[in-house]
Amino acid sequence: MPPQFLLFLVCLLQHARHANSQRPQLQTCTGTILRFPPPSKGDCLTSWAGQRGEEKLYPEDFDDILNRVQIYRCPSRDKRVIISNGVPNHSVILQNRNGPCEFHWVVEMPLNPSVADRRTEIPIRGMIAMALNGVPAYGAQENDYLNAVEGTMGVQGAKYWYGHAGPNSAWHVHNPKMGRELESHETLLGYAMDGFPIYGHLEDDSVLDPCNGVTSEDSTYQYHVRTLEQVDGSLEYCNNNSPETNWNYVLGCYAGSVDDTRIFDSTTYSLDDDCFIDESGPENTAAEIPSQVGETEEAPTSLTEKDDSSRPKRPNIIIMQPDDLPFYDTWGPPPNNPSTPDQSHDLPNYGLPHIESLRLNGLQMMQAYTTSPVCGTSRFSTITSRYPSRALSNDEGGDAPPIVKVPTTKLQGDDCIKNNLAVQFRDNGYRTAMIGKWHLSYINRATYTYDGAVNTVKECGFDIVEGLYIENFAQGGFNNYHDGSFSHNMEWITHEAIKVVKENPEEPFFMYFNPTVPHGFQSVRSALTEFSCKD
DSSP states (O other): OOHHHHHHHHHHHHHHHHHHHTOOOOOOSSSOOOOOOOOOEEEEOGGGTTOTTOEEOTTTTSTTOOOOEEEEEEGGGTEEEEEEOOOOSSOEEOOSSOOOEEEOEEEEEESSOOEEEEEEOOOSSSEEEEETTSOEEEOSBOGGGOBTTTTOTTOGGGOSTTOEEOTTOBEEBOSTTTTOSSOOTTOEEEEETTSOEEEOOOSOGGGSOTTSEEEOTTSOEEEEOOOGGGSOTTSOSSOTTOSSOSOOSSOSSEEEOOTTOEEEETTTOOOOTTOEEOOOGGGOOOOOOTTOOOOOOOOOSSOTTSOGGGSOSSOOEEEEOOBSOOOOGGGOOOOOOTTSTTOOOOOOTTOOHHHHHHHHTSOOOTTOOOSOSSHHHHHHHHHHSSOGGGOGGGOOSSSSOOOOOGGGOOOOTHHHHTSSHHHHHHHTTOEEEEEEEOOOSOOOGGGOOHHHHHHHHHTTTOSEEEEEEOSOOOTTSSOSSSOSSOOOOHHHHHHHHHHHHHSOTTSOEEEEEEOOTBOOSSOHHHHHHHOOTTO
């Protein structure tokens, strides 16, 4: 059947269904029709189709279709630009038979919005805001004019904080938590399509205007969502002919103008040259509200099997320091070595999807420079936060500046037992672990044993030392500190790192994770074909 005819038939059947049930056609409260249609569709989680009621854990159940979102400030045109694939960044429970798909979202909205002379009705269906994780936030109405947030009369699956996929497989949220299991009045949840930020709920919502906005003490305007208890869902959606709707869980109306807000497709979109990454992100806090006191966090509304009380009160911290990994041109080309001015570093053919996810969803320090261009000395700076020239092992006395070399830059004395990250984390209640290459201790080659090397590294603040490569592989054979029984072995050190993550989940941990690759001199092909974590 030709697709044009199929589309016509679907529309005809929908029209007939509404006519037979004598329900009204789509209409708005003010007569203003406003829509922000989705862009083109990308890859889909087709394996999820028909699995209603199943929990899907992020990221392991997402089949490498992971959340990607980046927020930019573009000052020359006064735009905030949100680019995302619309995939959630958290676990979900499927509430219908639809598997989600990527969508190539680009939302341009005012960077510095102002309160307009008159308020605008939010779209009666579809997108009204973009959550901070790049998932669209919809209004309270579901099809057939039902309340999606309260979960009444057959739309129960739309009410949860983690959202659901629509008929077109676009993931979205109706719940005012906007994809956050926990939120408070200081939590930045996203941006309305008029450009104003949206924060978590206030305990006293009487200070909010009908749009859910309030002017803070610094004279800036911002929205705050309302809880289900703060909205009378028994009222009609429309407040007569007013743009101020009654089901104002996320927004009741737009206080600013949406005239210049646009949706584009990321497959064809080009950022302005002056755009830069918006560093505010989830840590951005709301301005102080004059009448707001205290802060509370609501309990989860779903995924109740997760016990929030068991979560660590402090974050787990992992520092990954690959050995001689180039800074890929895709991420922003660094200055090249003058001896190789035309050298380029392209991403591998299959990409680095998990590293890319960390980069796109985290803080990118675009002007963070290493203190040393070689491995051992740069590791000293990572673990001590000091220049390698200040290493006690390089202090030869006198007034001459120290000569900084890999063989002489080691953790000695207070550098080992006091002045480094591992010691500080350990002394403040963290489990500490070192996995992979070390290169920061003197080793007697004549008396070297693996267990002895592990104990040497533990003296520098680490509770756990596994998968240890005490120094580089030697050029020309397996002749440095081992008998040839192991080579580059990413499987081995990854296995040990995962063990650290899974053990004692009630305790926060600090891990220094150091792959030996891509540094030489052993054959990576040999490592992949001849060695495994069993060796």
